[in-house]
Amino acid sequence: MLKRAFPRLFTISLQKNFFISQMRDWHEGSWVWYLIWSRTLYEREHSDVSRLKQCIEQIKPNRDMEDAVIWKSSGSLYYPAKSIGVKIIESHAPTLPKHIINLVWQKLITPRAQMSVWLASLEKLKTGDFHVEKGIIDSQMASCPFCNLETESNSHILFTCRFSWSVMKMLEWWSLSSVLHNRCTNFSIEWFGLLKSRKGRNLWGLIFGCVIWSLWYERNKIGF
Structure with missing residues (x-):
């Protein structure tokens, strides 16, 4: 998701090691993200960085739970192809009771x-x-x-x-x-x-x- 949202930053980071994302320990019960940049950012890049921070700050790891991928539309651990079809139809086609x-x-x-x-x-x-x-x-x-x-x-x-x-x-x-x-x-x-x-x-x-x-x-x- 982050790569799609910020393709320029991710392209540079992969090719030139532009930034390193380090995940530190828990701080007062909260997860803290640190972005360490290998060079001074250009003015045009600050808006992208702000958007990146807003995006990753929404991710709140839970210390007592293991990481897992869940399809939110159905709450399933597996990706049900039928559910995405239903979502597309609902968003573009009028429905009746x-x-x-x-x-x-x-x-x-x-x-x-x-x-x-x-x-x-x-x-x-x-x-x-x-x-x-x-x-x-x-x-x-x-x-x-x-x-x-x-x-x-x-x-x-x-x-x-x-x-x-x-x-x-x-x-x-x-x-x-x-x-x-x-x-x-x-x-x-x-x-x-x-x-x-x-x-x-x-x-x-x-x-x-x-x-x-x-x-x-x-x-x-x-x-x-």
């Missing part, structure tokens, strides 16, 4: 429908409001292709548009009625909550995924 993920990635739902529900749950469908925000189109061109009354957004195109909601009225086929949310994550939770038992859960999820995908498919047919 686990129960939402389980609802989206059901085996019976086709991959196209899964992707549509996934993007809708993340509010990442490329709707009119998205294109306006990115400066791709004017706000006058961002109206809903179904009703042409409001600006197209994730929630509107799938749930609050009068055309989309007329499709969602299929609930009446099963003599069900409910006030549902207009965001995909909350809507999906309430959708599955309409089932009185776990029987038919996969089929119920298939219906939900297919409806979302069909609405998005028809929207794209009109737009393109």
